[in-house]
Amino acid sequence: MNQQFIQRLTIDWDKIEQDSYLRKIESITKLDELVFEKPVTFLVGENGSGKSTMLEALAVAYGFNPEGGTKNYTFSTYDSHSKLHEAIRLSKGVRKAQWGYFLRAESFYNVATKEEEYSDIAHPSEKYHERSHGESFLALAQSQLKPNGLYLFDEPEAALSPQRQLTLLMEIHSCAKLGAQFIIVTHSPILLGLPDAQIISFDDGVVHNLEYEETESYKVTEMFINNRDALLRRLLSE
Numbered sequence: 512m513n514q515q516f517i518q519r520l521t522i523d524w525d526k527i528e529q530d531s532y533l534r535k536i537e538s539i540t541k542l543d544e545l546v547f548e549k550p551v552t553f554l555v556g557e558n559g560s561g562k563s564t565m566l567e568a569l570a571v572a573y574g575f576n577p578e579g580g581t582k583n584y585t586f587s588t589y590d591s592h593s594k595l596h597e598a599i600r601l602s603k604g605v606r607k608a609q610w611g612y613f614l615r616a617e618s619f620y621n622v623a624t625k626e627e628e629y630s631d632i633a634h635p636s637e638k639y640h641e642r643s644h645g646e647s648f649l650a651l652a653q654s655q656l657k658p659n660g661l662y663l664f665d666e667p668e669a670a671l672s673p674q675r676q677l678t679l680l681m682e683i684h685s686c687a688k689l690g691a692q693f694i695i696v697t698h699s700p701i702l703l704g705l706p707d708a709q710i711i712s713f714d715d716g717v718v719h720n721l722e723y724e725e726t727e728s729y730k731v732t733e734m735f736i737n738n739r740d741a742l743l744r745r746l747l748s749e
Contacts (some may be wrong), residue, residue, distance in 0.1 A: 515548075515549075516603060516608045516661045518546070520544070520600065520602070522600075523599075523600065524540075527595070536559075536560075539565060547709065549707060549709040550687040551683060551684075551705055553709070554696045555712050555728065558573040560715045563696050569601070569663065570602055570663045580612070586728065606690075610660035610661075612660070614667060615665040645670045645671050647677055649678065653682055656682055660691045661692050663694050667679060668702060682699060683695075685703075698730045699728065714727065
């Protein structure tokens with residue numbers, strides 16, 4: 512039985528203009544429904560395949576600020592999100608999320624700045640700008656993770672070393688076991704290795720489920736590690 516906070520999304524394409532660029536994203540324009548079956552779902556695919564566009568639209572449809580943060584964040588530094596959220600309908604489970612966070616690598620600086628502005632005596636700032644980018648990124652993620660929460664992460668590995676990616680993987684696993692739901696866009700073969708996660712690919716023009724070993728992140732990493740010398744000789748001699 513599906514116990515997730517967000518169980519599925521459907522798209523009403525009648526609400527998308529005929530000349531919208533969204534209709535040119537092959538994987539998305541063929542999509543009518545997306546089902547979230549597990550506590551952790553990864554969205555994968557090549558750059559431009561539509562996975563981040565979908566995550567952003569899902570986040571805004573749920574009530575998050577387009578640039579990230581909790582549902583209480585209402586700032587806007589640059590209005591760049593698509594209108595896909597207007598066509599999305601979310602099917603929610605009987606459980607209600609007790610907390611939630613939308614984390615975006617590309618707008619992390621803006622969110623960290625607003626966190627300082629929103630702070631007060633009762634809610635002191637974590638001072639993310641006083642740490643390295645990777646440290647602050649992981650600290651923000653860790654501080655927001657709570658049981659029974661909904662978390663949408665867009666490329667959280669962007670600022671993290673491999674060791675810190677493993678730390679984040681453990682945090683996600685522990686929180687998911689306590690009733691949280693994660694939907695994560697990633698290229699990280701480390702994060703994708705999380706056991707029993709659902710992996711949805713936006714490659715090949717059709718959104719589809721696949722196994723860890725079938726992801727491009729895994730296959731390319733494995734190929735490079737196992738055949739580094741031969742691969743580099745071929746690539747760098749061309």
